[in-house]
Amino acid sequence: xxxxxxxxxxxxxxxxxxxxxxxxxxxxxxxxxxxxxxxxxxxxxxxxxxxxxxxxxxxxxxxxxxxxxxxxxxxxxxxxxxxxxxxxxxxxxxxxxxxxxxxxxxxxxxxxxxxxxxxxxxxxxxxxxxxxxxxxxxxxxxxxxxxxxxxxxxxxxxxxxxxxxxxxxxxxxxxxxxxxxxxxxxxxxxxxxxxxxxxxxxxxxxxxxxxxxxxxxxxxxxxxxxxxxxxxxxxxxxxxxxxxxxxxxxxxxxxxxxxxxxxxxxxxxxxxxxxxxxxxxxxxxxxxxxxxxxxxx
Amino acid sequence: xxxxxxxxxxxxxxxxxxxxxxxxxxxxxxxxxxxxxxxxxxxxxxxxxxxxxxxxxxxxxxxxxxxxxxxxxxxxxxxxxxxxxxxxxxxxxxxxxxxxxxxxxxxxxxxxxxxxxxxxxxxxxxxxxxxxxxxxxxxxxxxxxxxxxxxxxxxxxxxxxxxxxxxxxxxxxxxxxxxxxxxxxxxxxxxxxxxxxxxxxxxxxxxxxxxxxxxxxxxxxxxxxxxxxxxxxxxxxxxxxxxxxxxxxxxxxxxxxxxxxxxxxxxxxxxxxxxxxxxxxxxxxxxxxxxxxxxxx
Numbered sequence: 001x002x003x004x005x006x007x008x009x010x011x012x013x014x015x016x017x018x019x020x021x022x023x024x025x026x027x028x029x030x031x032x033x034x035x036x037x038x039x040x041x042x043x044x045x046x047x048x049x050x051x052x053x054x055x056x057x058x059x060x061x062x063x064x065x066x067x068x069x070x071x072x073x074x075x076x077x078x079x080x081x082x083x084x085x086x087x088x089x090x091x092x093x094x095x096x097x098x099x100x101x102x103x104x105x106x107x108x109x110x111x112x113x114x115x116x117x118x119x120x121x122x123x124x125x126x127x128x129x130x131x132x133x134x135x136x137x138x139x140x141x142x143x144x145x146x147x148x149x150x151x152x153x154x155x156x157x158x159x160x161x162x163x164x165x166x167x168x169x170x171x172x173x174x175x176x177x178x179x180x181x182x183x184x185x186x187x188x189x190x191x192x193x194x195x196x197x198x199x200x201x202x203x204x205x206x207x208x209x210x211x212x213x214x215x216x217x218x219x220x221x222x223x224x225x226x227x228x229x230x231x232x233x234x235x236x237x238x239x240x241x242x243x244x245x246x247x248x249x250x251x252x253x254x255x256x257x258x259x260x261x262x263x264x265x266x267x268x269x270x271x272x273x274x275x276x277x278x279x280x281x282x283x284x285x286x287x288x289x290x291x292x293x294x295x296x297x
Numbered sequence: 298x299x300x301x302x303x304x305x306x307x308x309x310x311x312x313x314x315x316x317x318x319x320x321x322x323x324x325x326x327x328x329x330x331x332x333x334x335x336x337x338x339x340x341x342x343x344x345x346x347x348x349x350x351x352x353x354x355x356x357x358x359x360x361x362x363x364x365x366x367x368x369x370x371x372x373x374x375x376x377x378x379x380x381x382x383x384x385x386x387x388x389x390x391x392x393x394x395x396x397x398x399x400x401x402x403x404x405x406x407x408x409x410x411x412x413x414x415x416x417x418x419x420x421x422x423x424x425x426x427x428x429x430x431x432x433x434x435x436x437x438x439x440x441x442x443x444x445x446x447x448x449x450x451x452x453x454x455x456x457x458x459x460x461x462x463x464x465x466x467x468x469x470x471x472x473x474x475x476x477x478x479x480x481x482x483x484x485x486x487x488x489x490x491x492x493x494x495x496x497x498x499x500x501x502x503x504x505x506x507x508x509x510x511x512x513x514x515x516x517x518x519x520x521x522x523x524x525x526x527x528x529x530x531x532x533x534x535x536x537x538x539x540x541x542x543x544x545x546x547x548x549x550x551x552x553x554x555x556x557x558x559x560x561x562x563x564x565x566x567x568x569x570x571x572x573x574x575x576x577x578x579x580x581x582x583x584x585x586x587x588x589x590x591x592x593x594x
Binding site for chain 1 (some may be wrong): 318346410411412413414415424458459460461462464465468469471472474497500502503504506507508509510513514516517519533536537539540
């Protein structure tokens with residue numbers, strides 16, 4: 001019987017119907033992130049979006065913010081170091097008035113110098129990606145509004161950190177003094193300006209300073225207005241990458257949508273870092289492997 | 298005859314009536330920064346705010362954004378390295394239908410690795426502070442929405458850089474995901490939380506990452522909600538300071554209002570950096586010294 005696999009995040013809800021060997025039969029995406037759902041409304045949203053996929057005896061596994069305090073049912077974080085068996089062994093089972101069973105995958109927590117960090121959903125993508133690429137050790141990045149950098153050793157997540165890169169970009173783009181200089185609408189991505197932004201960040205003194213160059217380069221007419229957003233994107237992604245203390249020749253696994261991983265690939269290549277990419281398949285494969293442990297004798 | 302000295306910035310307009318030896322007779326502040334004034338309206342705002350101070354044969358000197366393209370009259374930047382004589386020798390004289398004469402002090406520009414930087418108003422404070430403290434060489438910081446770090450050698454500004462620290466704080470405080478965690482209203486400054494934020498920034502991996510700890514410390518109930526704004530303030534100011542590559546035992550001159558310089562003093566002391574402070578007097582003294590050069594034979 002196919003697995004109903006969901007990635008239920010803050011701003012979107014994606015699902016896939018997955019057959020044997022992880023083959024995706026069908027996919028759906030809805031703008032029903034948990035921020036749009038009342039605490040008591042999760043079952044109804046699930047029913048309307050994926051009810052037709054659920055069969056008696058069927059299984060649905062959910063990764064992401066649906067397992068947070070603001071979600072459907074809180075699935076407490078597994079502390080790092082944590083392996084695949086830790087998350088697969090701590091599913092939170094939803095009480096659900098319908099056919100089949102529904103469980104939520106827990107996120108991970110870490111602690112460094114007394115400062116906690118958390119992820120929800122990315123852990124499933126990480127274990128899926130490791131499996132797909134047959135890796136035991138890896139450095140991974142999952143770019144996004146809040147990017148995650150993850151270190152895996154012997155197939156266990158030994159540490160990770162969150163980077164508010166996508167959100168800083170949006171804040172600077174929309175709400176800062178730079179918004180007055182930047183074009184108001186969308187502009188096509190410009191590789192050269194992006195690369196210049198990354199280079200500035202990599203040699204630069206820090207984003208608090210380099211961000212201002214978006215304004216002065218425009219003020220002195222050294223950069224065309226329509227490529228400034230790409231330059232700013234290069235500045236913030238370059239800053240994130242600069243802080244990872246990577247060496248030339250290191251290798252990084254990029255997990256996520258092409259639109260973002262392409263930019264990170266480009267920026268990492270400027271540092272001489274090798275990359276491999278895994279797309280949305282990582283989440284579905286991670287959930288499929290968890291389902292597999294439940295059917296094992 | 299007293300000098301009419303103005304600091305006409307982006308968001309506020311301040312003025313002082315200055316007698317011999319730089320003595321301030323009277324001060325006024327208005328919420329009439331250049332953003333509130335039409336291109337053709339500067340003379341009228343000046344007249345209504347300070348017209349009664351101007352005498353036949355009198356002099357008004359203006360520092361700040363009033364000399365920008367969006368201001369009263371553009372006073373082209375003096376490129377660095379630049380000394381006091383460079384700005385005093387390049388005043389932009391306003392054509393003004395009233396008693397006395399009015400001139401605007403030029404700002405400074407710098408160029409590093411092909412990336413320009415600019416200041417308007419701070420140059421006058423810098424030269425005023427150097428004079429008040431009788432310094433030939435100094436590292437100065439003028440904290441604010443856009444902080445300026447300035448290096449002075451032989452009384453000449455040899456380089457400077459802009460740091461969007463105050464603006465990043467406001468963006469994170471008001472528009473980011475952290476705004477949901479932070480208290481909505483003003484809270485009193487908390488020294489311990491501020492210090493913890495500075496310490497986190499100083500050892501930290503970078504603001505894109507450390508900013509997120511504002512959320513997780515609250516999520517794990519390791520910090521009280523009402524002190525989170527002070528912690529975040531420590532994170533951004535600590536980041537700015539970390540990027541200056543200061544050594545224990547270095548000395549920095551802080552120029553600005555007490556409310557801000559006090560925080561920077563506190564943060565710099567955590568690095569073992571010595572500080573001296575100069576307040577609003579720096580701008581008035583800088584303008585007074587420029588007026589002095591006009592009366593010299």
